[in-house]
Amino acid sequence: MTTPSPTTAATAPGAAFWTELEQALGAQGFARSGADSIPDKYWTDWSGTAPVQPLALVRPRSTDEVSALLRICHAYRVPVVPQGGLTGLAGAAVPVPGCVAVSMERMNVIEDVNARTGLMTVQAGVTLQAVQEAAVVAGRVFGVDLGARGSCQIGGNVSTNAGGNGVLQNGMMREQVLGLEVVLADGTVLPMLRPMLKNNTGYDLKQFFIGAEGTLGVITRVLLRLRPAPQAKATCLVAMPGFDEALAVLARMQSRFGNSVAAFELMWNDFVQTSMQWQKLQPAFAEQHPILALIDVDGKDEASLQDAVEAALGEAMEAGEVVDAVIAQSGEQAKSLWKLREAPAEMTQHMHPPVNFDVSLPQVDIGRFAAACRAAFDARWPGHHSLFFGHVGDGNLHVTTDGKTIGGEDEALEAVLYGLVQQFQGSVSAEHGIGLHKKPYLPFSRTAQELAAMRAIKSALDPLGLMNPGKVFDGAVGDSAVP
């Protein structure tokens, strides 16, 4: 942690604010900068944003406390920044000067799990991993998984519409959410928790808060849909001559196995070679290949599933789509194949520092986009070290460049890459969100009219602009814009 900047509220609230806060939350219900010590872990998140000490930190224990807090902040015009597990990579949970940071970590109760209906109700501060484990106990699985599972919280996952590895099969976080309880900026509680898949009663309000990065309200409780647990799984590593062949293999597997294709992770050769070197892995194939795919398929029975996957890959080889393939013969072997995909965990250690991109593109264009990126990087930074990999089945491509190999010109690199995203009509943020860091590039993926409509929604639900201000788009407190 670097030296934190001091709290610099434009107009600090007076004594009456603190009195009301104490009446509502108790003397121990909040920590105040200056008077108390606010641990610096609440001053920033995993994005590497410069830390900011909040005016106060509140760790509520109930929806009522959140509502009371927001009502008071609204009355005194104090900005509010909701915080989950602080694992975000775009800076959405970093305090703004003069704000009350609302950490949801004490609202961490799994309130209900119903194995038969596959529904789970949790408070927003429950970690993703706890949700996953409770789902397994109920004989189900939870549809979203990502690396930060042990720290990230379900409320943050909803607020950022988290993605990860399961999107191809289960969709984003949005598709796991059946209901939400949200507290609006003025303290109003919206109890949108009815457990029905079909419920066309006016606007589906909960959708507005999914992916809003805390700018429209604080999510306090979540009603989740669990998925049936697969009874068997096959894992294979497949070598292909190029991106178009990879897409053909994906289409072939989906046409054969439908929604049972659970993962289709693409790795370009530079990623593969680097991953093997860092992790000292034995090569799966005698020769190097332009692109490898890690494929998981669910099924009812190990043996027949293996046979079916082998048959499908055999056909793909005859069609010239696949050059070589390995099918895991055990869970142990599957794990070892997946090891190749785990290089990102080593990036911080090996790169100086890594410059990460999380973009998405029309699926058919990903190969051409990756080639265009590499050519542009080569031209400006010969000898740069960049890795291309991604979920691809859902359009998501990750690119990571070693900062040292581009002479620390991170911003120039961003400009080049996001410029190409704009040109290819892609998304500057596939799954990480906009937060603070991607605000300059949001207009690359959204028209001025779309941004105006977003601001209009923001003004409608948070007229004073107090909810997580300056995140996603700029706008001073009280700003409003109607398209």
Next chain:
Amino acid sequence: MTTPSPTTAATAPGAAFWTELEQALGAQGFARSGADSIPDKYWTDWSGTAPVQPLALVRPRSTDEVSALLRICHAYRVPVVPQGGLTGLAGAAVPVPGCVAVSMERMNVIEDVNARTGLMTVQAGVTLQAVQEAAVVAGRVFGVDLGARGSCQIGGNVSTNAGGNGVLQNGMMREQVLGLEVVLADGTVLPMLRPMLKNNTGYDLKQFFIGAEGTLGVITRVLLRLRPAPQAKATCLVAMPGFDEALAVLARMQSRFGNSVAAFELMWNDFVQTSMQWQKLQPAFAEQHPILALIDVDGKDEASLQDAVEAALGEAMEAGEVVDAVIAQSGEQAKSLWKLREAPAEMTQHMHPPVNFDVSLPQVDIGRFAAACRAAFDARWPGHHSLFFGHVGDGNLHVTTDGKTIGGEDEALEAVLYGLVQQFQGSVSAEHGIGLHKKPYLPFSRTAQELAAMRAIKSALDPLGLMNPGKVFDGAVGDSAVP
């Protein structure tokens, strides 16, 4: 069609409005009440609402025309009512006095189908059936199906977040929509058509228009996700002693076949007996049973799928969940089993008239709700004829009562049934929407705070209240409310 009521605009627009309309759309670009004849098919929809002649009818051929039209209507404060296939059952597409009705029927081009990526771009006026057929040509299937498929339009399906038979497996219409192009009340075009599954760039604006029943804008183009086509299908009809056993069978099938359980349609015995009588069907079972379920399961291979379904049902019988079962041995037999479920098509003919309900409930409560309904109906209308059936896997229950057998007391029947929905914390509209007809009951399923938030969104995107006014919730032109 009954005698239509005349157009009664509060303040009819002057000559300048018509001049601008002619400049934008051409003299043949619109029909004007009085001057031209507006066919009465545009005066109402399948809901049976009293017909209203619109001030004008426009059938635009392009998004530009929709945009120009809405800009002019906005300038002259003329309300706009979007119309799809007019098959809605809640009255959302019925003209309001003095409005311009915008029929999307000429925007009926399937612009692009990509078999490999499974994406389809269509104009809003394409029928659901045309979408389904184009998906099949591309070796895929479309995830939503409902009875009005030949007439209803995809724009209307999106605006009402249509449900139907495929929801258990594929979700509602919302989950088939990857992108939307929408024209706002002032003519602003929002081009939200980027074809990426992962796209976290600010608010997911398109979600706001799905299920908004045309009150926030006119949907002009839709980017759809297609699903992989199943290679084999098994159909069975299963008899169970009660509702709780039916839920157990559903859970068992889902745990065994995961997302491959494509349909789970429940029919109470009164529905079964009536359906057999109307359609002169042979009974599938020697005895009558309290509840039957029609179950479809997808798979890769007919023979092994049949075996697996048989094994699962065998276990269910041993567990006492299933009393008797028939598995279709051919496509012909599957069709004949499904015939039992098709009684709704005959209701208008046999009931006097049918009073229909489309509600949803927490899944575990559906059995108790149905029993409570029946008891309440029995008490007040002894000898009433009511049928209970539904998709159930997604919480959706349909109830239809013969109007004559309750002495025409439709409103009293609604009050009893929706009162019970409120008590069981269900939804007064599972899939049909609110429109005009269910407005009085919307507060049974939504809190005052939720309704205020909906109105705030409405005011933000349509400050003059011109888009389909009076649908979903009341509100005069220009009304606004902030929660």
